[in-house]
Amino acid sequence: MNWQKLYNPIVIWLLRSPLHGFMDTSTILVTMTGRRSGKKYTVPVSYVRDGDTLLIISQKEHTWWKNLRGGAQVSLFMKGRFLNARGVTFTDTETIANKLLLVLQQFPRYQKRIHIKLDADGQPENPEAFKRFVLDVIIVQLRELVEIAA
Secondary structure, rough: OOHHHHHHHHHHHHHHHOOHHOOOOOEEEEEEOOOOOOEEEEEEEOEEEEEOOOEEEEEEEHHHHHHOOOOOEEEEEEEOOOEEEEEEEEOOOOHHHHHHHHHHHHHOOHHHHOOOOOOOOOOOOOHHHHHOOOOOOEEEEEEEEEOOOO
């Protein structure tokens, strides 16, 4: 069974409810237009904030991110607020490795979440595991965040 089909509607409901505070420190809703269908899709995703941008690490097998190729406009629901943003995807392994390393260095809690630990010099303790992880993920960067009226 695909648990995402059960899990996503529950998370979407929770993030849109008055109870959003239980999840919205690390999860947002991204609404985008399907590149082929033209339909609107909303997906809950985990993120880390990097200054004025948000970074999302997603499994390649989750295809929602393909709708953001070429810098697509998206709508976000984050901490009870609506925002517009531009999504940029990174799929080449060198860029993913560099951005992922920065995320792991700046947000140590993420090391535990993805099971990649860094050594005292800020480098992966297990370089082979890091390389394998990089091959299975993409990175989405959401920039140009602008709050909009609800």
